[in-house]
Amino acid sequence: MSELSTKQSQIIEFIRDFIDEKDYPPSIRDIQFGCGISSTSVVDYNLRRLEEKGLLRRDREVSRGIELLEGRRRRGTVDIPVLGSIAAGQPIPVPTSDRWASDVEDTVTVTEEMVRGHENVFALRVKGTSMIEDLIDDGDIVFLEPATTAADGEKVAVWLQDRGEVTLKRLYREKDRIRLQPANSSMPPIYADPDNVSIQGRFISSIRPIG
Amino acid sequence: MSELSTKQSQIIEFIRDFIDEKDYPPSIRDIQFGCGISSTSVVDYNLRRLEEKGLLRRDREVSRGIELLEGRRRRGTVDIPVLGSIAAGQPIPVPTSDRWASDVEDTVTVTEEMVRGHENVFALRVKGTSMIEDLIDDGDIVFLEPATTAADGEKVAVWLQDRGEVTLKRLYREKDRIRLQPANSSMPPIYADPDNVSIQGRFISSIRPIG
DNA sequence: TCGCCTCGCGAACGGATGTTCTCTCTTAGT
DNA sequence: ACTAAGAGAGAACATCCGTTCGCGAGGCGA
CATH class of the missing domain: 2.10.109.10 (Umud Fragment, subunit A)
Incomplete structure (x- = not known):
């Protein structure tokens, strides 16, 4: 239930790397191409799952409104x-x-x-x-x-x-x-x-x- | 020359607070309303000045593509x-x-x-x-x-x-x-x-x- | 006064981006 | 075999959002 599919951990990884490098979150299409996914809806789908699992927070209708909850370790x-x-x-x-x-x-x-x-x-x-x-x-x-x-x-x-x-x-x-x-x-x-x-x-x- | 106008330091301040709270950078219109500025072009104008002064970095054509250079303090x-x-x-x-x-x-x-x-x-x-x-x-x-x-x-x-x-x-x-x-x-x-x-x-x- | 620059305003354009809808395909349960 | 749920593909849509262009108000040196 709270297992992460390969794609989901790949997405998390990608978001983390993206933020690390650019200092702002990726758009859905950034994730799409970055992870070699063929459709934005798939990204959206998995993002919803990840949000349900509490691994990130999304601001609806806001571009790049993705916030990694788990990545909050640093800044301590x-x-x-x-x-x-x-x-x-x-x-x-x-x-x-x-x-x-x-x-x-x-x-x-x-x-x-x-x-x-x-x-x-x-x-x-x-x-x-x-x-x-x-x-x-x-x-x-x-x-x-x-x-x-x-x-x-x-x-x-x-x-x-x-x-x-x-x-x-x-x-x-x-x-x-x-x-x-x-x-x-x-x-x-x-x-x-x-x-x-x-x-x-x-x-x-x-x-x-x-x- | 390298002085910051009231509006410019207000913008920097706003961006910092925004990122602090939401974990992603504001859009130009976020800054516009957040700082009570009447036009997006004014924001763009000041953002360019701030970029020239090395206080931030912008990714062109990318929404929320703002990165505060000075705010890099943490994460060490x-x-x-x-x-x-x-x-x-x-x-x-x-x-x-x-x-x-x-x-x-x-x-x-x-x-x-x-x-x-x-x-x-x-x-x-x-x-x-x-x-x-x-x-x-x-x-x-x-x-x-x-x-x-x-x-x-x-x-x-x-x-x-x-x-x-x-x-x-x-x-x-x-x-x-x-x-x-x-x-x-x-x-x-x-x-x-x-x-x-x-x-x-x-x-x-x-x-x-x-x- | 005439340029020239800084700073600001408003609107419009076009690309960027999140959302949603319809279809497949696979897998597990019955 | 039938069905429901999970996962994904592709396209269309409505915003969101950065950029640009025209216009105007001051300030300043020539």
């Missing part, structure tokens, strides 16, 4: 703004709910899986190896979601007011201070007054540029 | 076959020059930057923490390119014939043996006879699934 990418470098001494303007402004210096494109389920994700370039034992190296790009709170032990980007810098660390609450723990046994933790620490974002994932 | 993704797990005791069929066979259990989609400049890239799931100090953790997915040789110190996937297993290590040639060095100071290196080692692939990059 998101552009993430790189707001700056972390632990570089610069304050980071965390994006508000509306999309980031236009002053973004750079963006990285990643597949949606890298930030799945998170909103308003932004990215920062990591300087230094303070999180090396959490497998975050110098030069990596980390993805964060805006947050103002965090559970103990979470990796967060925090703004240290007195130092005027943003850094990525694991955050632990102690009696009357906050401990920012590097993941690098050669580096001591930073202790800070709670009033001096403001959480900017929560770690989601990271990538390492090739090379 | 590649599907990489995940051939199995590494250090899991199973031999890995390295893909030949023709595209991998159909028995691929899984694929991951990544942006082209992750494998830039490499051919026939395949992926493996990492089991264990033997490369932890090279920032490759248990559960990571590594990307490799087929290779049969490697320079000293390179991270390679090697097939150990007597153990019947594939493992990811740094490779060093010593007098009459090969040293496979884990990046984990709690693990000893593996020494093997050169005849017993066959290199399967060279490390390119890795990603870590979210969570």
Whole structure:
């Protein structure tokens, strides 16, 4: 029932290739000649079957009104703004709910899986190896979601007011201070007054540029 | 000269939105009504200007034969076959020059930057923490390119014939043996006879699934 | 003022294109 | 063998749609 005849998979294949090459869908006669079919009605017939099977969508009465549903796989990418470098001494303007402004210096494109389920994700370039034992190296790009709170032990980007810098660390609450723990046994933790620490974002994932 | 008139950027905008929504380009009359223009010839006129400026490409005499050049941003993704797990005791069929066979259990989609400049890239799931100090953790997915040789110190996937297993290590040639060095100071290196080692692939990059 | 160019309007032409109708041909069920 | 359904061929039709042509309104330098 949901088997595809040779002709039908050939048509699907042809449409995919056609769009790949030309960036617009083929007309029925394009398909006809491209697949060596002898009549437009045969193409129409099979297109209807394919539509019933949910493999494509057609806009009636519209030329080239064919949309491959299954081919929607690609385009599963998101552009993430790189707001700056972390632990570089610069304050980071965390994006508000509306999309980031236009002053973004750079963006990285990643597949949606890298930030799945998170909103308003932004990215920062990591300087230094303070999180090396959490497998975050110098030069990596980390993805964060805006947050103002965090559970103990979470990796967060925090703004240290007195130092005027943003850094990525694991955050632990102690009696009357906050401990920012590097993941690098050669580096001591930073202790800070709670009033001096403001959480900017929560770690989601990271990538390492090739090379 | 290369400025865009209000109408022209409006048209570009409309085309982009139209394609975004319908997945096929608008006809000239779609643009006409969508932009509140009173004549098809005006659309045609501006489309020619936009084509001259290199912002789009038109296929003459073809309905909806409009292709946005600038909108090519997305689609920069590649599907990489995940051939199995590494250090899991199973031999890995390295893909030949023709595209991998159909028995691929899984694929991951990544942006082209992750494998830039490499051919026939395949992926493996990492089991264990033997490369932890090279920032490759248990559960990571590594990307490799087929290779049969490697320079000293390179991270390679090697097939150990007597153990019947594939493992990811740094490779060093010593007098009459090969040293496979884990990046984990709690693990000893593996020494093997050169005849017993066959290199399967060279490390390119890795990603870590979210969570 | 006179060309010349840019930009826009409206209409008409002809090819492109989706739809539909009528016929075959084959296959499976009875 | 008869019939119904699936698949296809061929042609006709009605739009859809890109192109072109004539006309006009401004702007600009000579």
